[in-house]
Amino acid sequence: MITVPFIITASLLFRKYSRKAYREVRNNVSEVNSYLSENLSGMKITQVFNQQDKKIQQFNKVNKNLQKSYIKEILVFGIYRPIIWLLSMVATILTVYLGAENILTGGGLSIGAFVSFYVFVGQFFEPIQQIAEQFNTLQNGFASAEKIFDVLDTKPDIEDEEDAIELNEFKGSIEFKDVWFSYIPDEWVLKGISFKVNPDETVAFVGATGSGKTTILQLIVRNYDIQKGEILIDGIHIKKIKRSSLRKFVGQMLQDVFLFSGTVKDNITLFDDSISDERVIEASEYVGLNHVLNRLPDGLNHEVRERGNNFSSGERQLISFARAVVYKPSLMILDEATANIDSETEAIIQESLKKMMNISTMLIVAHRLSTIQHSDKIIVMHKGEIKEMGNHQDLLKRKGLYYNLYQLQYDNQEVIESV
Ligand SMILES: Nc1ncnc2c1ncn2[C@@H]1O[C@H](COP(=O)(O)OP(=O)(O)O)[C@@H](O)[C@H]1O
Ligand SMILES: [Mg+2]
Incomplete structure (x- = not known):
């Protein structure tokens, strides 16, 4: 013992x-x-x-x-x-x-x-x-x-408030009221942003890299919470809406389109079997994805390799367009892909964008101003602030930032075309 x-x-x-x-x-x-x-x-x-x-x-x-x-x-x-x-x-x-x-x-x-x-x-x-x-x-x-x-x-960074409501319908109106936001304390990325988007409008954001365009889109799906100001979704404070119910109404087409392993069709339906083949084909034709599919031996049933690296970034973006069209969201958010788009795919993207603007409310970050000329409103961003706002004609008349940007791209275009 x-x-x-x-x-x-x-x-x-x-x-x-x-x-x-x-x-x-x-x-x-x-x-x-x-x-x-x-x-x-x-x-x-x-x-x-x-x-x-x-x-x-x-x-x-x-x-x-x-x-x-x-x-x-x-x-x-x-x-x-x-x-x-x-x-x-x-x-x-x-x-x-x-x-x-x-x-x-x-x-x-x-x-x-x-x-x-x-x-x-x-x-x-x-x-x-x-x-x-x-x-x-x-x-x-x-x-x-x-x-x-x-x-x-591990707690998610952003949690629903206890009295958060389920959104049953989303007409597509969004309002930013003096929104201040920073990823890192005191380094303001958005400084007092205010604008309003009405249902079915198309609103475009332009501005240099780092001016805060992507950030605005992220805030609308509440990937982050703002520090000051208000974001209203159909007039309801964004923090009072359940995140999952908000996202149900939003189709996101982001710069880096994520594709899952599976077929092209799986990536359009997101593995939802209740979506018929006809609807998938219809959507593919609507956005011009059929031009890409026709080149593949097995079309919609073509295998997507790990993270979609057997598709170019333009092609991936088209797949994400088809995904959005199938789901008919009340709000479409598009962050245009910039890199590695061949001119053929680029032409198809431009064409389908024009059509998609008619489906629902659309917010778009565009790098080619030709894409957004017909938007209802263009918001020009500079270092986290809104510098100009209006439609294409208004902004050209102001001879400000937008006008300069347009001249720049227009000149380049002419140079390219004359070569
Ligand atoms: N996740 C992040 N963490 C910290 N800073 C970020 C993050 N994302 C973006 N930023 C910064 O916020 C600013 C705005 O970025 P962003 O909204 O992506 O600009 P844009 O889309 O106009 O190019 C940039 O200075 C960028 O470095
Ligand atoms: Mg961006």
């Missing part, structure tokens, strides 16, 4: 150190995994910039950390198990020694009692040894469970 406190002490110490060791192992395993996944998908960039040696060094470093933490874990367990074993030996030897002494000096202990005591000590320690083995597995499990609970306990 003397050994019991030692066993408990050893176990408590083991618990503390082993949990720490396992936590380290888990963290390092995820470190190695994320390093691998990041670098395998970015392999081409590494090769283009000839950074292989540096990357290999970095990998060796995270790998070494993992190795170290594994060794530490084994070390902790390697000390604990022998200690338990040692304690059981000490107890056995003490029993034999004290028992034998008692019998030899005639202390009244019978040989039968001595033998059974000896057997009991063995039986007492056997389960303790076994528990010690399992304890190791248990600690491993606890460390993993901690990580899982960490993920489960």
Whole structure:
């Protein structure tokens, strides 16, 4: 019985150190995994910039950390198990020694009692040894469970307010009232933005990169909460509307179109089987995606590879147009893709944009001013502020920022066409 406190002490110490060791192992395993996944998908960039040696060094470093933490874990367990074993030996030897002494000096202990005591000590320690083995597995499990609970306990940045309402209908009116917003405290990205969009209107945002156009679109689907001012959706404060119900009415066509693994059709219907093939074909023709599909041997059933990298960015944008048309949202949000659009796809995109403006309310960030000439309202942004607002003709007459931008693109156009 003397050994019991030692066993408990050893176990408590083991618990503390082993949990720490396992936590380290888990963290390092995820470190190695994320390093691998990041670098395998970015392999081409590494090769283009000839950074292989540096990357290999970095990998060796995270790998070494993992190795170290594994060794530490084994070390902790390697000390604990022998200690338990040692304690059981000490107890056995003490029993034999004290028992034998008692019998030899005639202390009244019978040989039968001595033998059974000896057997009991063995039986007492056997389960303790076994528990010690399992304890190791248990600690491993606890460390993993901690990580899982960490993920489960992660709160979304933006939560619905308790009295948030379900939006049953969205006519498509949006109002910004003196909206101030920053991603990083005190670095204002939007400074006092006010504008109003009426149902079925098309409103375009133009301005240099970084002027805050994408940010405005993000705020309308409430990917972020604003710090000052008000955003009204059909006259209702945006924070009073359930986020999921808001998004039901919004079709987003963003700069980086995300495609899932599956067929082109799956990506248009978003795996909703209740959408008929006819509707998908109709939508594809409406947005001009059929020109792209005709080139593929299996059309709508063509497989989309991981993240859609077997489609050009223009083609991906067209797929997202078809997706939006199938779902007939009350509000369409479009952030025009800028990079890598071949002139043929570009012409198709322009054509289908013109048609889509008639479907519902549309907010569009356009880089080619020719796209947006027919919008009801054009908002010219500069460093987080609205500098000009009006339709194409009004803005040209003002001879301000928009006029200059237009001249610039117009001149380029002429140069390109005369070459
Ligand atoms: N997630 C983000 N975190 C921090 N800053 C951001 C983030 N997204 C955009 N920004 C910054 O906000 C400003 C406006 O960006 P953005 O709205 O994307 O401009 P635009 O679409 O007009 O090019 C830029 O200065 C940009 O660096
Ligand atoms: Mg942008």
